[in-house]
Amino acid sequence: MANLLLLLVILLNFYTLGSARLVACIRAVALQGALLALLPLATHGPTGHALLLGAGALLFKGIFIPLLLLRTIREVRIRRDVESFIGFVPTLVLGLLVTAGAFIFSDFLPLAHEHHEGLFVPTALATMFCGFLMLITRRKAITQVLGYLMLENGIFIFAVLLSAAIPLMVEAGILLDLLVGVFVMGIVLNQISREFTSLETERLTALKE
Amino acid sequence: MSLLLYALLILFGGSLGALLLGKSKLASRVGAVAVLLATMLSGYLALQVLLSGQTLTFSTPWAVPGGEFRLLLDPLAAFFILPISILSFFCTLYAGPYLAHGERSRSLAPHWFFYTIMVLAMLLVVTAANSLLFLFAWEIMTLSSFFLVAWDHHLKEVRKAAWLYLLAAHCCMILLLALFVLAGNYSGSLNFSDFGPLAELPLTSGSLLYMLALFGFGVKAGLFPIHIWLPNAHPAAPSHVSALMSGVLIKTGIYGILRILSFLPPAPAWWGWLMALLGAAGALYGISMAAQQRDIKRCLAYSTVENIGIMFLGFGFGLVAAAQGYPTIALFAFAGGMLHLWNHALFKGVMFLGAGVLLQATGTRDMNRMGGLLKQMPVVGILLIGGSLALGALPPLNGLISEWLIYLGLSQAGISLGGFNALVPLLLIGLLGLVGALALLTFSRLIGISLLGEPRDPSIAQHHATAPAMLISMATLLAGCLAIGIYPQGALRLLTPALSSVARLSVGAELESAVAPLGQWALLLLAGLILCAGILTFLLRIGHRAQATTWCCGFRFSTVRMSYTAEGFSELSAAHLMPGIMRPHLQREKVEGIFPAATSLAQTSPDPVLIRILNPLFIAVGDRCQKLRWLQQGQLPIYLLYMFILCILLLAWSVWTGRGG
Numbered sequence: 119m120a121n122l123l124l125l126l127v128i129l130l131n132f133y134t135l136g137s138a139r140l141v142a143c144i145r146a147v148a149l150q151g152a153l154l155a156l157l158p159l160a161t162h163g164p165t166g167h168a169l170l171l172g173a174g175a176l177l178f179k180g181i182f183i184p185l186l187l188l189r190t191i192r193e194v195r196i197r198r199d200v201e202s203f204i205g206f207v208p209t210l211v212l213g214l215l216v217t218a219g220a221f222i223f224s225d226f227l228p229l230a231h232e233h234h235e236g237l238f239v240p241t242a243l244a245t246m247f248c249g250f251l252m253l254i255t256r257r258k259a260i261t262q263v264l265g266y267l268m269l270e271n272g273i274f275i276f277a278v279l280l281s282a283a284i285p286l287m288v289e290a291g292i293l294l295d296l297l298v299g300v301f302v303m304g305i306v307l308n309q310i311s312r313e314f315t316s317l318e319t320e321r322l323t324a325l326k327e
Numbered sequence: 328m329s330l331l332l333y334a335l336l337i338l339f340g341g342s343l344g345a346l347l348l349g350k351s352k353l354a355s356r357v358g359a360v361a362v363l364l365a366t367m368l369s370g371y372l373a374l375q376v377l378l379s380g381q382t383l384t385f386s387t388p389w390a391v392p393g394g395e396f397r398l399l400l401d402p403l404a405a406f407f408i409l410p411i412s413i414l415s416f417f418c419t420l421y422a423g424p425y426l427a428h429g430e431r432s433r434s435l436a437p438h439w440f441f442y443t444i445m446v447l448a449m450l451l452v453v454t455a456a457n458s459l460l461f462l463f464a465w466e467i468m469t470l471s472s473f474f475l476v477a478w479d480h481h482l483k484e485v486r487k488a489a490w491l492y493l494l495a496a497h498c499c500m501i502l503l504l505a506l507f508v509l510a511g512n513y514s515g516s517l518n519f520s521d522f523g524p525l526a527e528l529p530l531t532s533g534s535l536l537y538m539l540a541l542f543g544f545g546v547k548a549g550l551f552p553i554h555i556w557l558p559n560a561h562p563a564a565p566s567h568v569s570a571l572m573s574g575v576l577i578k579t580g581i582y583g584i585l586r587i588l589s590f591l592p593p594a595p596a597w598w599g600w601l602m603a604l605l606g607a608a609g610a611l612y613g614i615s616m617a618a619q620q621r622d623i624k625r626c627l628a629y630s631t632v633e634n635i636g637i638m639f640l641g642f643g644f645g646l647v648a649a650a651q652g653y654p655t656i657a658l659f660a661f662a663g664g665m666l667h668l669w670n671h672a673l674f675k676g677v678m679f680l681g682a683g684v685l686l687q688a689t690g691t692r693d694m695n696r697m698g699g700l701l702k703q704m705p706v707v708g709i710l711l712i713g714g715s716l717a718l719g720a721l722p723p724l725n726g727l728i729s730e731w732l733i734y735l736g737l738s739q740a741g742i743s744l745g746g747f748n749a750l751v752p753l754l755l756i757g758l759l760g761l762v763g764a765l766a767l768l769t770f771s772r773l774i775g776i777s778l779l780g781e782p783r784d785p786s787i788a789q790h791h792a793t794a795p796a797m798l799i800s801m802a803t804l805l806a807g808c809l810a811i812g813i814y815p816q817g818a819l820r821l822l823t824p825a826l827s828s829v830a831r832l833s834v835g836a837e838l839e840s841a842v843a844p845l846g847q848w849a850l851l852l853l854a855g856l857i858l859c860a861g862i863l864t865f866l867l868r869i870g871h872r873a874q875a876t877t878w879c880c881g882f883r884f885s886t887v888r889m890s891y892t893a894e895g896f897s898e899l900s901a902a903h904l905m906p907g908i909m910r911p912h913l914q915r916e917k918v919e920g921i922f923p924a925a926t927s928l929a930q931t932s933p934d935p936v937l938i939r940i941l942n943p944l945f946i947a948v949g950d951r952c953q954k955l956r957w958l959q960q961g962q963l964p965i966y967l968l969y970m971f972i973l974c975i976l977l978l979a980w981s982v983w984t985g986r987g988g
Contacts, residue, residue, distance in 0.1 A: 223978065223982070226982045226985075226986070227982060227985075247971075250967065250970075250971045250974075251971075253964065253967045254964045254967045254968045254971060255964065256964075257964075262963070
């Protein structure tokens with residue numbers, strides 16, 4: 119069950135990396151968040167801790183943040199296709215390479231025995247790397263937010279692996295952090311689009327010393 | 328031990344109280360009362376520890392990884408707490424009226440906040456027994472003193488001085504971080520009590536730790552050639568802060584070195600030689616620069632460099648003697664260094680506080696604009712003269728005692744070591760003698776130019792009444808100097824427990840018997856001086872004095888502008904004694920023609936190490952770094968790419984080392 123979920127997460131990574139439409143990207147990331155919400159239940163069973171974690175993840179990653187992002191792009195009126203520094207196919211190929219790298223790499227890691235078997239560690243690494251790729255290659259500020267979300271999803275997978283050890287407060291803190299981050303991003307994006315009629319981070323270089 | 332905790336709590340409460348009360352006058356009172364109370368407690372406790380030689384500890388968990396709120400009050404810590412408490416007490420007493428004199432509209436709450444925090448941090452630095460707690464307290468001490476130095480931040484030179492101080496302090500922090508991380512690595516724990524394995528380190532690792540400690544703590548202590556922040560920061564700070572910084576704050580650097588040395592294996596001779604030679608160089612350099620300054624506080628700051636040099640000379644030579652197996656000589660040298668540390672806290676306190684009174688009365692730190700102040704403020708003048716006598720190591724005051732001990736150590740080494748080895752101590756005696764002579768020049772100049780003669784600058788407002796609290800604090804400090812000068816055995820007995828832990832030797836009666844005659848002679852001299860003064864006043868009363876103008880080289884009308892300037896006083900030493908690079912910079916126009924036009928001459932003496940070595944070095948490094956500007960693209964994705972690459976590299980590295988290990 120857990121492995122199936124993780125495979126889906128990886129596929130969604132590729133979809134997001136390869137997709138050109140913003141709305142589709144946001145939906146894919148939302149779906150990824152929702153799938154992750156099932157992950158604690160699938161691994162630890164329906165304990166209180168896992169339920170709380172799943173509910174929090176679903177609420178924030180699956181529903182709230184994507185809605186917020188959709189609202190933002192409605193307000194700043196960008197539905198155009200996302201642009202990137204390098205084309206979609208090269209990005210996708212890079213994503214494949216990083217994912218393969220993550221799988222190979224996780225074999226070398228000095229993990230506890232019970233963690234060696236599942237797809238947890240490679241998926242977490244692959245998702246983080248794909249998020250990073252997204253951050254690096256895309257130009258629009260909003261897709262960079264999506265990159266951050268994916269990065270956080272990767273961290274979340276790691277956290278699920280250790281959720282017995284990590285106190286709930288830490289996870290709640292991470293989620294809150296993310297939410298605040300997205301809020302701020304939304305506000306900043308609105309302000310930027312009002313002032314400069316462009317949302318491309320490439321042009322935000324005037325602050326360079 | 329609970330007394331120390333109370334003191335720390337009172338200081339913390341006082342700082343918050345001062346900050347919360349804001350602009351009201353109550354803020355100053357709360358801050359001052361907190362420091363006075365706390366320093367009384369800590370001073371009493373330190374005295375108790377020094378008298379009984381016991382060791383107190385306190386420990387409570389602290390929610391920082393690797394950290395523990397662990398305090399240790401052993402004789403070495405108490406040895407430093409005592410001067411910190413005494414000097415803080417009197418500086419606080421002085422600070423109230425001193426600050427009230429300044430701008431009325433300005434809120435004093437920030438000052439008192441940082442001041443109490445600084446005292447708190449100093450107490451914490453010398454008692455911390457956990458590396459993290461120590462570094463934490465050290466950093467707080469640096470930052471609070473930075474804000475105090477920058478108190479008059481509307482002046483550009485003050486901002487520059489504070490900036491230099493912060494820069495130097497953080498360079499020292501880097502070395503200290505490396506030091507404690509390494510030490511923690513070797514011993515497997517960050518608590519000082521677990522640093523036992525450090526004593527078995529091989530010589531190379533031990534030397535590395537020693538060098539880190541010497542230069543890391545040396546920046547704060549003002550060790551030559553990394554003293555550069557000191558001559559700028561002391562004049563910039565308010566006077567009581569300069570007194571506290573020069574008197575005790577920089578000594579925490581010496582504390583750090585002594586503490587680290589107590590963990591390391593017995594020092595080989597070259598550690599001691601390095602320290603002693605740097606100290607001797609610093610003493611000579613500091614006093615030569617002090618003799619050229621016309622800014623009274625800058626002159627005192629350079630004299631601090633000199634005195635720190637003398638202390639390092641004592642400690643370094645003590646290490647050498649201990650390594651070569653001469654325990655008596657080592658004891659003399661260590662005792663001289665340690666006693667000088669106390670003495671310096673006392674007399675430098677008097678001098679900086681006195682300089683503050685002069686600054687307040689005249690509105691300038693420039694000696695050339697003062698003059699004739701002894702007649703206007705006789706009490707302050709006499710206190711300053713007393714402080715200068717102590718600084719110049721003249722009897723019957725305390726400066727002589729500590730330097731005498733170092734001289735004794737050096738001369739005994741010269742006698743008992745044979746051949747070539749004896750040469751260096753004997754040369755050091757000569758150097759120390761030269762330092763003493765230059766110190767006499769410097770302080771007779773300071774007194775002569777600023778206090779004696781006629782008032783030079785008519786624009787300077789005349790006499791202000793000095794607040795009694797300011798006079799009392801200075802007078803008490805000077806009385807302390809006199810007491811040590813007359814009864815040095817008492818001071819030595821008090822520092823014996825700390826001395827035996829620093830020198831790792833048991834202390835016999837030889838020290839006290841060496842200084843006891845000095846004390847008796849000092850008493851005799853004092854009695855003689857008082858008698859002479861009495862007879863002179865009596866004679867002046869009954870006889871009549873002839874009054875006439877001074878002969879002024881054939882000029883008809885003598886003016887005050889013809890009197891000696893500070894530069895003129897030290898011209899001989901500056902032009903003939905100093906090497907070329909240390910001479911003052913002259914700016915003069917050429918005198919031409921039969922009837923030359925009016926011309927001007929200006930003389931400055933900036934720090935040669937700073938302007939000739941460090942400034943060009945940093946400018947060169949900065950220029951090289953310009954070539955790396957292409958890395959800074961100003962594009963977010965590029966920066967993210969850097970982070971990505973770094974993450975990958977770190978992951979690969981961790982796997983690599985995991986495999987290898």
